[in-house]
Amino acid sequence: MSNRFMGLFWKRKSGSDFISLGLNTEPEPGQPEQFAEQPVKALESEPVKAAEPVLPVVVAPSQPVETIAETVPEVRAADEPNFMARFRKAVTATRENLSSRLEDAVKGRKTIDAETLNDLEEALIGADIGVQTTFEIIEDVRRQVDRQSLKDADELKGIIKRHLLDILEKAEKSRGIASETSVADDVRPYVLMVVGVNGAGKTTTIGKLAQRIKADGYDVLICAADTFRAAASDQLAIWAERAGVPLIQQKQGTDPAAVLFDSLKAAKARNSDVLIVDTAGRLHNKANLMAELEKMRRVAGREVAGAPHETLLVIDAVTGQNGLSQAREFMKVADVTGLVLTKLDGTAKGGIAVAIAKELALPIRYCGIGEKADDLVVFDPATYVDGLFA
Amino acid sequence: MALATLMVHQAEYPGFGICWNMFDALSDKLKKVLKDLRGEGRLTAEHLDLALREIRIALLEADVNFKVVKDFIERVRSKAVGQEVMQQLSPGQQVVKIVYDEMVEMLGGTSSRLIFTSRRPNSVMIVGLQGSGKTTSTGKLSMWLQKNQDRNPLLLSVDVYRPAARDQLAVIGKAIGMPVFEGQGINDPIELCRAARLHCEQVGFDTLMIDTAGRLHIDDALMDELQRIKQEMQPVETLFVADAMTGQDAVKSAKEFHDRIGTTGVILTKMDGDARGGAALSVKEVTGQPIKFVGVGEKYDALEPFYPERIVSRILGMGDVLSLIEKVQSEVDEKKALELQEKMERNAFTLEDYRDQLSQVKKLGSLDSILSMLPGDMFKGMPKLTPEMTAQMEVELKRTEAIINSMTSTEREDHLIINPSRRRRIAMGSGTKINDVNKLLKQYAEMKIVMKQMMEGEGMMGGLRGKVARKLTGIGSKRKKVKKKKRR
Ligand SMILES: Nc1nc2c(ncn2[C@@H]2O[C@H](COP(=O)(O)OP(=O)(O)OP(=O)(O)O)[C@@H](O)[C@H]2O)c(=O)[nH]1
Ligand SMILES: Nc1nc2c(ncn2[C@@H]2O[C@H](COP(=O)(O)OP(=O)(O)OP(=O)(O)O)[C@@H](O)[C@H]2O)c(=O)[nH]1
Ligand SMILES: [Mg+2]
Ligand SMILES: [Mg+2]
Numbered sequence: 001m002s003n004r005f006m007g008l009f010w011k012r013k014s015g016s017d018f019i020s021l022g023l024n025t026e027p028e029p030g031q032p033e034q035f036a037e038q039p040v041k042a043l044e045s046e047p048v049k050a051a052e053p054v055l056p057v058v059v060a061p062s063q064p065v066e067t068i069a070e071t072v073p074e075v076r077a078a079d080e081p082n083f084m085a086r087f088r089k090a091v092t093a094t095r096e097n098l099s100s101r102l103e104d105a106v107k108g109r110k111t112i113d114a115e116t117l118n119d120l121e122e123a124l125i126g127a128d129i130g131v132q133t134t135f136e137i138i139e140d141v142r143r144q145v146d147r148q149s150l151k152d153a154d155e156l157k158g159i160i161k162r163h164l165l166d167i168l169e170k171a172e173k174s175r176g177i178a179s180e181t182s183v184a185d186d187v188r189p190y191v192l193m194v195v196g197v198n199g200a201g202k203t204t205t206i207g208k209l210a211q212r213i214k215a216d217g218y219d220v221l222i223c224a225a226d227t228f229r230a231a232a233s234d235q236l237a238i239w240a241e242r243a244g245v246p247l248i249q250q251k252q253g254t255d256p257a258a259v260l261f262d263s264l265k266a267a268k269a270r271n272s273d274v275l276i277v278d279t280a281g282r283l284h285n286k287a288n289l290m291a292e293l294e295k296m297r298r299v300a301g302r303e304v305a306g307a308p309h310e311t312l313l314v315i316d317a318v319t320g321q322n323g324l325s326q327a328r329e330f331m332k333v334a335d336v337t338g339l340v341l342t343k344l345d346g347t348a349k350g351g352i353a354v355a356i357a358k359e360l361a362l363p364i365r366y367c368g369i370g371e372k373a374d375d376l377v378v379f380d381p382a383t384y385v386d387g388l389f390a
Numbered sequence: 391m392a393l394a395t396l397m398v399h400q401a402e403y404p405g406f407g408i409c410w411n412m413f414d415a416l417s418d419k420l421k422k423v424l425k426d427l428r429g430e431g432r433l434t435a436e437h438l439d440l441a442l443r444e445i446r447i448a449l450l451e452a453d454v455n456f457k458v459v460k461d462f463i464e465r466v467r468s469k470a471v472g473q474e475v476m477q478q479l480s481p482g483q484q485v486v487k488i489v490y491d492e493m494v495e496m497l498g499g500t501s502s503r504l505i506f507t508s509r510r511p512n513s514v515m516i517v518g519l520q521g522s523g524k525t526t527s528t529g530k531l532s533m534w535l536q537k538n539q540d541r542n543p544l545l546l547s548v549d550v551y552r553p554a555a556r557d558q559l560a561v562i563g564k565a566i567g568m569p570v571f572e573g574q575g576i577n578d579p580i581e582l583c584r585a586a587r588l589h590c591e592q593v594g595f596d597t598l599m600i601d602t603a604g605r606l607h608i609d610d611a612l613m614d615e616l617q618r619i620k621q622e623m624q625p626v627e628t629l630f631v632a633d634a635m636t637g638q639d640a641v642k643s644a645k646e647f648h649d650r651i652g653t654t655g656v657i658l659t660k661m662d663g664d665a666r667g668g669a670a671l672s673v674k675e676v677t678g679q680p681i682k683f684v685g686v687g688e689k690y691d692a693l694e695p696f697y698p699e700r701i702v703s704r705i706l707g708m709g710d711v712l713s714l715i716e717k718v719q720s721e722v723d724e725k726k727a728l729e730l731q732e733k734m735e736r737n738a739f740t741l742e743d744y745r746d747q748l749s750q751v752k753k754l755g756s757l758d759s760i761l762s763m764l765p766g767d768m769f770k771g772m773p774k775l776t777p778e779m780t781a782q783m784e785v786e787l788k789r790t791e792a793i794i795n796s797m798t799s800t801e802r803e804d805h806l807i808i809n810p811s812r813r814r815r816i817a818m819g820s821g822t823k824i825n826d827v828n829k830l831l832k833q834y835a836e837m838k839i840v841m842k843q844m845m846e847g848e849g850m851m852g853g854l855r856g857k858v859a860r861k862l863t864g865i866g867s868k869r870k871k872v873k874k875k876k877r878r
Contacts, residue, residue: 122456122457122460125450125456125638126455126456126638127638128637128638128639130451131447131450131451197635197660197663198521198523198660198688199520199521199522199523199633199660200521201520201521207553228688229558229688230525230526230557230558230559230561230562230565231554231557231558231560231561232558234553234554234557234558235552235553235554235555235557235558237554238553238554239553252561283660283662283663283664284663284664285662285663285664286662316521316633316635317639318519318633318636318637318639318640318643319635319636319637320453320635320636320637320638320640320665320668320669321451321452321453321637321666322453322635322663322664322665322666323635323637325664325665326635343519343520343521343606345606346519346606346607346608346639346643347606347607347608347639347642347643348637348638348639348642351637352637371520371551371552
């Protein structure tokens with residue numbers, strides 16, 4: 001956790017040490033990217049299903065490398081505190097935040113009475129933290145009030161903060177192992193799968209991730225396994241181009257597992273460090289679509305030991321209590337290892353992620369704070385909780 | 391014809407409008423509360439406290455905004471205290487019934503019909519937060535309008551920001567066989583709108599469906615852009631697309647969009663998931679605009695009109711209690727229907743009864759959808775109704791109801807006392823013209839004659855007597871059986 005502020009965004013483990021591979025974050029000027037030269041042929045592979053063989057299409061950046069270097073914003077380790085500041089701002093900049101509601105709850109009251117607790121309850125529920133988690137927090141506060149160990153508003157705030165922080169940090173510890181830092185450097189490619197319900201922000205998040213991981217000096221490949229939604233791969237192709245990262249895609253309607261299979265082969269052939277897999281949005285109660293995910297995971301595991309190494313569930317910050325049900329189902333089928341909380345730049349603060357972290361011990365890994373390429377930050381529990389109460 | 395339409399009875403078409411048993415999330419605690427609350431007669435404050443506490447939790451868990459829940463609970467409390475408990479229900483169940491009715495009322499009727507004018511083209515704007523389902527809904531709605539309202543739409547995306555957003559609509563257009571305005575080389579939303587409008591005028595599209603970019607309600611620049619598009623295009627409808635999975639924040643975004651852009655309705659998407667959909671209640675409460683459609687899948691025909699009953703039972707998640715209530719209610723309805731049949735036989739069908747029938751019809755939804763549910767043989771030989779005709783009929787139904795509402799109860803019991811000065815008062819009260827009142831009274835008098843003829847087995851419809859009369863009053867063969875059982 002501490003490496004967040006110290007070094008790079010993305011880090012692989014080599015032996016027992018953390019070694020930065022991102023020695024040089026920019027491509028050598030003038031030297032064409034290796035992948036651009038690779039003939040498409042070399043990537044050909046037998047499709048998973050015996051369907052008509054479709055040539056996988058590699059979309060490599062079409063611009064000359066010089067322009068790419070210009071258009072890719074410089075994202076570097078040194079910027080991390082800067083990202084943190086923007087994260088804090090996104091969480092804080094809400095017109096009616098938790099803190100002001102809490103202030104209202106205790107304003108003009110000397111003692112913490114039933115009404116204060118009522119208002120407090122509403123404040124927490126209003127942040128989508130959920131009825132059950134809220135009731136538990138309130139219950140704890142009530143006990144402390146009864147014991148007279150809790151007297152004024154600041155203390156009240158402190159207690160609630162600690163509660164939330166506890167939940168988030170516990171989740172980090174329990175599943176924190178599932179990240180790039182826990183997978184040895186010689187495992188290639190590191191397969192990162194991104195899943196979630198429709199419209200949550202998967203594709204956009206992948207665009208942002210690709211850029212940042214690449215900026216840390218890794219060779220990234222993207223797999224466009226959403227072959228269902230209209231123009232899904234066109235959307236991803238634009239992100240790939242922005243990040244200057246190659247993309248494997250096939251025509252709409254292809255079996256996503258087949259695209260994944262091709263991508264894994266391609267990643268191995270070109271010795272990519274990281275393969276990021278975009279999947280179609282799916283509602284978690286659709287058995288057939290969830291089964292499709294399972295199949296993709298099997299294919300990944302067969303091609304690369306331990307893959308997917310990381311599976312991120314993307315949750316939109318405006319999501320209400322259904323987020324829990326989403327997390328449960330995706331966890332069951334896709335063995336999710338962490339969350340990405342998107343659209344935190346709106347007025348919703350994503351309290352449901354706290355409820356998810358609590359029930360399923362899933363850590364929040366990244367946050368989306370806008371629609372631009374560098375609007376992705378590493379989640380930090382303390383900053384988040386502070387932001388809620390700023 | 392009008393008569394037949396008016397008298398279609400809700401329960402005659404099971405499966406329409408109500409599907410209770412979908413969710414059974416009733417908490418054990420509430421079950422216990424409902425069972426334990428005993429007592430005859432009227433609802434007491436104690437009954438209400440206990441039941442409403444649990445209902446509050448159910449609503450919060452369904453993502454209804456906490457402020458909306460608070461107001462709602464208070465409204466129910468003041469309405470319910472002292473109310474008589476129906477014989478077949480426990481006090482707790484009676485509270486659920488009141489909650490249910492209040493929520494259905496709050497969500498309003500079914501109004502999936504978009505109202506167009508004669509201007510060409512009419513624009514429809516689709517707005518909302520990022521990823522809520524605007525582009526998909528634009529495709530779905532275009533198809534719907536072509537099929538159900540005989541429109542000839544041109545699709546336009548003014549999302550010049552998100553990667554491949556315009557490509558997405560182009561692909562959708564191709565998939566559903568609808569033209570999409572490409573506007574190649576144009577990268578300004580307003581310019582795109584103007585060019586597309588011109589294209590409509592030239593080619594003859596009567597409807598321009600404008601898919602806008604997703605945006606945050608706190609993004610001043612982009613909200614301002616929407617205002618400018620609206621100003622330029624003067625759309626007949628501005629539909630806010632809301633994700634059914636939205637939580638507490640739904641009130642903020644919906645309100646801001648409504649306050650700044652003036653939304654005229656809501657499309658609730660992703661209802662094929664397992665979200666309880668409490669956001670529907672929040673959005674309706676803060677905007678006052680009707681929910682017109684629900685999205686129930688990723689395919690382009692997965693769009694349905696909105697039925698308040700369905701979502702209310704889903705939000706409450708109390709399948710078993712609600713089905714009991716439904717049973718009780720249908721018994722009440724049956725009693726009413728029997729009374730009505732007797733009245734018709736005695737030729738004592740009053741304006742009050744007429745109004746009752748109207749409100750039953752309203753509960754069902756749009757006339758269009760009602761008509762499509764009816765067995766074809768009911769209208770054999772009658773001219774086919776165009777959507778325009780049914781729209782017109784709907785307007786008339788509303789007017790009729792307003793007129794009857796403005797009558798005193800004595801007037802409703804005996805229409806003969808309605809003299810010219812009373813007619814004037816009624817017209818004023820209902821915001822109609824004296825002519826409208828006259829027309830209604832004449833219609834009603836004719837209706838009574840037809841009924842009399844039917845009951846006596848005379849006239850053109852004589853032969854159909856039993857069947858038609860039953861159909862009209864909503865007493866089907868199934869009901870006959872129930873009736874017999876009761877007599878035994
Ligand atoms: N404001 C804001 N918008 C975001 C963020 N992340 C994604 N979006 C927007 O949300 C919308 C949906 O994002 P996508 O990346 O297409 O979502 P998806 O999960 O891939 O969607 P499907 O593949 O259709 O299921 C787009 O308009 C994005 O620009 C964020 O962090 N903040
Ligand atoms: N299951 C389901 N998915 C839906 C429904 N409506 C839309 N979607 C999906 O939700 C995702 C987002 O839909 P879009 O139509 O792209 O949303 P949008 O509001 O136009 O998104 P932006 O333009 O990026 O803001 C896609 O994956 C759609 O297939 C629905 O009713 N049910
Ligand atoms: Mg996507
Ligand atoms: Mg769109």
